[in-house]
Amino acid sequence: MSTSQISPVEQKGAGVATYLDERVGSNGFLRRNLNKVFPDHWSFMLGEVALYSFIVVLLSGVYLTLFFKPSMVEVIYDGPYIPLKGVKMSEAYDSALNISFEVRGGLLMRQIHHWAALFFMTAIAVHMFRVFFTGAFRKPREMNWVVGVSLAMVALMAGFSGYSLPDDLLSGTGLRIAEGIVLSIPIIGTWASFLLFGGEFPGTDFISRLYGIHILLIPGILLALITVHLMMVWVQKHTQFPGPARTNNNVVGYPLMPIYMAKAGGFFFLVFGIIVIIAGLVQLNPIWIFGPYTPDQVSAGTQPDWYIGWLDGALRVMPNWEIQAFGYTLSLNILIPALVIPGIITTLLIAYPFIEAWASGDKREHHLLDRPRDAPTRTALGVMAITFYVLLWIGGGNDIIAVGFDLSINSVIWALRISLIVLPPIAFVITKRICLALQRRDREKLLHGRETGQIMRMPNGEFLEIHAPLNEEERAKIIAKPQVKPLPQPPETDSSGVRNPKLKKDKRRAKISQFLFGDTIAAPTGEEIAHADEHLAHEVIEDAPVMAEEEALQIAHDGSVLESPGTSGKS
Amino acid sequence: MKTLATHRRHPAAVIVAILVGLLVTGGLYTVVNSATQARSAEQDATQILNGKKLFLEGCSSCHGIAAQGTQNGPTLIGVGSAAVHFQVSTGRMPLANPGAQAPQKPREYSETDIAAMAAYVASLAPGPAIPTAADLDYSDADVAEGGELFRANCSQCHQAAGRGGALSNGKYAPNLMEATPQEIYEAMLTGPQNMPVFGDSTLPREDKQAIIAYVETLRASDDPGGWALGRFGPVTEGLFMWIGALLLVVACAIWIGAKVR
Structure with missing residues (x-):
C-alpha cells in the first residue's frame, strides 16, 4: 500500500504512533512485539484460562472489599435472613451475609469471585499437566517451570485464605484443621500457632490478619510471579508441537497482531462469560446454611475446596500414629499427611526438570514439544502422580462417598489406603505400555503407510489391504520423535587404568537414566523410511495391480495383510 | 307448690x-x-390385644414373646409408643436383614396397626409417648434459636443442611429432608439406631419445636445462588468444576484454537 492510499483513520493512527514514538521511542518496541509469532494449539490456551480467571478474581475481589468487614467483633445479626436473626456472630460473617443478601449484585459477585478462583486453580492444574506431558519444561524453560509451580502453591494459599475469611462454620473448621497442622510441627508448633492466631485459637485477630494476606500480600506475589512467568514465555518464545516445517529453530504460527489479539481477546470474554453464567446459575458456598463459626461446632460432610481436598484426604486416610516420649507427643498422624507428603510432592515437582536433565545429560535447547507417547516413562510418571493425587482427593470426600454410595466409611478408608500404594504403580505400567504401543503403531504407519480399508483380491484368491502414505503433517509429527539415549554404564577405570572415584554415583545416574529413557521403540532410520516411501509410492501408483507373488509375500511379511498363504501357516 | x-x-x-x-x-x-x-377402656383393651397379636406375628421372633428382647433384638419394655411409631412408620422395622443400621424403606403396616402395636408396647411399661398435635405445632417456634440448637446438637452427624452424614462402620445419620416433623420429634425423644436420646429434660418441648421449625425452613428455603448441587458442599462443587465447567472452557479453547482455514 502506498502512502497516498492511507485512509483518514489510518492517518490518525499514524499521527498518534508518531507522537508517541517521538517521545518514548515506542515504534521499534511495538513493531518487534506486535509481529511476534505464536504457534497454534488449543492446549496452549489453558494457561490463558488461568490468567483470565485471575483477572476476574481480581475484579470481583475489589468489589467485595468495598463491603466486607474483616473483623471478629461480635455482633447480633439483624438482616433479612430470618433463620439467623438475633444470632451472635463475628462482624466478618455478618458482612458476608450482608454481601449475600443486601448488597446489590453482592451474591453474584461473591459467586463470581469463588467460581473464578476454582477456575483459576483448575486451569493452573491442567496447564501444568500440558507443560509436563509435552516436556515443555526442558531447557531453556526450567526456571519458568519453577515459577509456575510457585504460582500454583501461592494460588493454593490464595484460595485457602479466601475460603477462611467469611468466618462461617465451614471456613472456621478449615482454619481449625490448619491450626492443628501448625500445632503438629515438632518443637515450635505451639509457639507458631500462638503467633499466628495471636493467642488461643480462634482468638480475635486472625480474620483481619488473613484479610491483609489475602487481598494484599498474596495477590501482590501472584501478580509479580505472573509477570515473570509471561515475560519468560515472551523472551524464550513459545514451544510448538512438531509438524511440517516446524523445527527447533523456528516458531510457526500467526503474529500477535491481529490474529492473536483477536483470539486472546475473544477468549478472555468467553472465559469471563462462562464464569459469570455459572456463577449466576450454580450456587457455591452457601455460607448462610453453615451458620457462624464457633469452635465447639462442626458439621458432618465438612469439606475444603477441591484444591485443598487432597491434603484433607491425606489426613483422613492416614492411620492414627503418634509417638509419645519424654512427655511430648509427636503427631505423625498429622505431620506426615499434612506436611511431609506435600513437602515431598512439591519438591519432586520443582525438581523434575532438573532430574530429567541430569539423568539424560542433555544440554540442548528444546523448542519442539514431545508428544506424550514419545516420552513413555515421563508420561507414566505423570499419570502415576495424578492417580495418587486423585485418590487423595477422593479421600477428602470419603464421608460423602460413604453416604452417597451406601458404603461403610471404614471400608472406603481401607480401600483408599491400599489403592494409594497399589494403584499408582499399576497406572504407571499401563500408561507406559500404552505409550510404547502407540509408538509402535507410529513406526508401523511410517514404514507401511496408513491402512485405507480397501481390500484387494489377488488372482490367486489372496486378499490384501491397500496402504496409503501418511499426509505431510502426520509424517512430520512421527519423524520428529526425539532420540534420547540413556547414559551408558560408566567405565570402572579410565584409559590409564585409574579407578573411577565417582563410580558409585555415576552408576546410580546411569541407572536412573536407564529408567527414564531406556524403554522406547527405535525410530526407523532414514534408509528404512526411504525404502518404505519408495515401496508405498509404488503401491499407490499401481492402485490395483496384479502383484508378483514375491511382492505380495513381501507385504505379507510386513504383517499388514489380513491373510495370505505366507503368514497364515506360520501364525 | x-x-x-x-x-x-x-x-x-x-x-x-x-x-x-x-x-x-x-x-x-x-x-x-x-x-x-x-x-374407651374397652377400646384400648381391644387395641392392645390387636397390637399384641401383630407383635407376636411380626416382631416377637427378634424382640421375644414378651418383648423382653433376645440376642437378635433389644427389649421393648419401656421404649414407649413413640419408638414403635418411629421405627415402624418409617419402615425401619420390621428389619429385612441384619446390617449396620436399619434402613428406611416403604412401611409395611397401616397407621391403625402401628397405633395398635404402639399401644401394646406402651402398655408394657411407661415410656415416651407419640407426640400430640400440640407437641408438633411449631408455628410459634423461634427458627433462629432452632438453627443454633441444630448446629450445636444435630449438624455434626446430619450435616449443616440436614442432608445426612456418615458414621463409623457403615452406620449413618439419615437425610432429614426426607423426615416428617413427627418423625424428627420422635427420633429426638427416643434416640433410634445410633442417635442419642434428647429427652425432655435435655431438650424441652419448645427446643424440639424450634429445631423442627429450622429443619422445615431449610427444606422449604430456595437456594438464592442458583442450582445448589445437592447442598453437599465443596465436593460436588469441585466435581462440577472439573466435569462441567472445565469441559466447557476446553471446548471453547479447541474452538478458538482451531486452525484458521
Whole structure:
C-alpha cells in the first residue's frame, strides 16, 4: 500500500504512533512485539484460562472489599435472613451475609469471585499437566517451570485464605484443621500457632490478619510471579508441537497482531462469560446454611475446596500414629499427611526438570514439544502422580462417598489406603505400555503407510489391504520423535587404568537414566523410511495391480495383510 | 307448690338451689364420663390385644414373646409408643436383614396397626409417648434459636443442611429432608439406631419445636445462588468444576484454537 492510499483513520493512527514514538521511542518496541509469532494449539490456551480467571478474581475481589468487614467483633445479626436473626456472630460473617443478601449484585459477585478462583486453580492444574506431558519444561524453560509451580502453591494459599475469611462454620473448621497442622510441627508448633492466631485459637485477630494476606500480600506475589512467568514465555518464545516445517529453530504460527489479539481477546470474554453464567446459575458456598463459626461446632460432610481436598484426604486416610516420649507427643498422624507428603510432592515437582536433565545429560535447547507417547516413562510418571493425587482427593470426600454410595466409611478408608500404594504403580505400567504401543503403531504407519480399508483380491484368491502414505503433517509429527539415549554404564577405570572415584554415583545416574529413557521403540532410520516411501509410492501408483507373488509375500511379511498363504501357516 | 312458694324467699334457698344444681351437673357428668371411659377402656383393651397379636406375628421372633428382647433384638419394655411409631412408620422395622443400621424403606403396616402395636408396647411399661398435635405445632417456634440448637446438637452427624452424614462402620445419620416433623420429634425423644436420646429434660418441648421449625425452613428455603448441587458442599462443587465447567472452557479453547482455514 502506498502512502497516498492511507485512509483518514489510518492517518490518525499514524499521527498518534508518531507522537508517541517521538517521545518514548515506542515504534521499534511495538513493531518487534506486535509481529511476534505464536504457534497454534488449543492446549496452549489453558494457561490463558488461568490468567483470565485471575483477572476476574481480581475484579470481583475489589468489589467485595468495598463491603466486607474483616473483623471478629461480635455482633447480633439483624438482616433479612430470618433463620439467623438475633444470632451472635463475628462482624466478618455478618458482612458476608450482608454481601449475600443486601448488597446489590453482592451474591453474584461473591459467586463470581469463588467460581473464578476454582477456575483459576483448575486451569493452573491442567496447564501444568500440558507443560509436563509435552516436556515443555526442558531447557531453556526450567526456571519458568519453577515459577509456575510457585504460582500454583501461592494460588493454593490464595484460595485457602479466601475460603477462611467469611468466618462461617465451614471456613472456621478449615482454619481449625490448619491450626492443628501448625500445632503438629515438632518443637515450635505451639509457639507458631500462638503467633499466628495471636493467642488461643480462634482468638480475635486472625480474620483481619488473613484479610491483609489475602487481598494484599498474596495477590501482590501472584501478580509479580505472573509477570515473570509471561515475560519468560515472551523472551524464550513459545514451544510448538512438531509438524511440517516446524523445527527447533523456528516458531510457526500467526503474529500477535491481529490474529492473536483477536483470539486472546475473544477468549478472555468467553472465559469471563462462562464464569459469570455459572456463577449466576450454580450456587457455591452457601455460607448462610453453615451458620457462624464457633469452635465447639462442626458439621458432618465438612469439606475444603477441591484444591485443598487432597491434603484433607491425606489426613483422613492416614492411620492414627503418634509417638509419645519424654512427655511430648509427636503427631505423625498429622505431620506426615499434612506436611511431609506435600513437602515431598512439591519438591519432586520443582525438581523434575532438573532430574530429567541430569539423568539424560542433555544440554540442548528444546523448542519442539514431545508428544506424550514419545516420552513413555515421563508420561507414566505423570499419570502415576495424578492417580495418587486423585485418590487423595477422593479421600477428602470419603464421608460423602460413604453416604452417597451406601458404603461403610471404614471400608472406603481401607480401600483408599491400599489403592494409594497399589494403584499408582499399576497406572504407571499401563500408561507406559500404552505409550510404547502407540509408538509402535507410529513406526508401523511410517514404514507401511496408513491402512485405507480397501481390500484387494489377488488372482490367486489372496486378499490384501491397500496402504496409503501418511499426509505431510502426520509424517512430520512421527519423524520428529526425539532420540534420547540413556547414559551408558560408566567405565570402572579410565584409559590409564585409574579407578573411577565417582563410580558409585555415576552408576546410580546411569541407572536412573536407564529408567527414564531406556524403554522406547527405535525410530526407523532414514534408509528404512526411504525404502518404505519408495515401496508405498509404488503401491499407490499401481492402485490395483496384479502383484508378483514375491511382492505380495513381501507385504505379507510386513504383517499388514489380513491373510495370505505366507503368514497364515506360520501364525 | 305452696311450700315452694312460701320457702322460695327463705335465706337458705339460694344455697340449696346452688347445691342442687351442682349435685345434678356433677352427678350427670360422672355418669356420662364413666360411660365414655368404660367405652374407651374397652377400646384400648381391644387395641392392645390387636397390637399384641401383630407383635407376636411380626416382631416377637427378634424382640421375644414378651418383648423382653433376645440376642437378635433389644427389649421393648419401656421404649414407649413413640419408638414403635418411629421405627415402624418409617419402615425401619420390621428389619429385612441384619446390617449396620436399619434402613428406611416403604412401611409395611397401616397407621391403625402401628397405633395398635404402639399401644401394646406402651402398655408394657411407661415410656415416651407419640407426640400430640400440640407437641408438633411449631408455628410459634423461634427458627433462629432452632438453627443454633441444630448446629450445636444435630449438624455434626446430619450435616449443616440436614442432608445426612456418615458414621463409623457403615452406620449413618439419615437425610432429614426426607423426615416428617413427627418423625424428627420422635427420633429426638427416643434416640433410634445410633442417635442419642434428647429427652425432655435435655431438650424441652419448645427446643424440639424450634429445631423442627429450622429443619422445615431449610427444606422449604430456595437456594438464592442458583442450582445448589445437592447442598453437599465443596465436593460436588469441585466435581462440577472439573466435569462441567472445565469441559466447557476446553471446548471453547479447541474452538478458538482451531486452525484458521
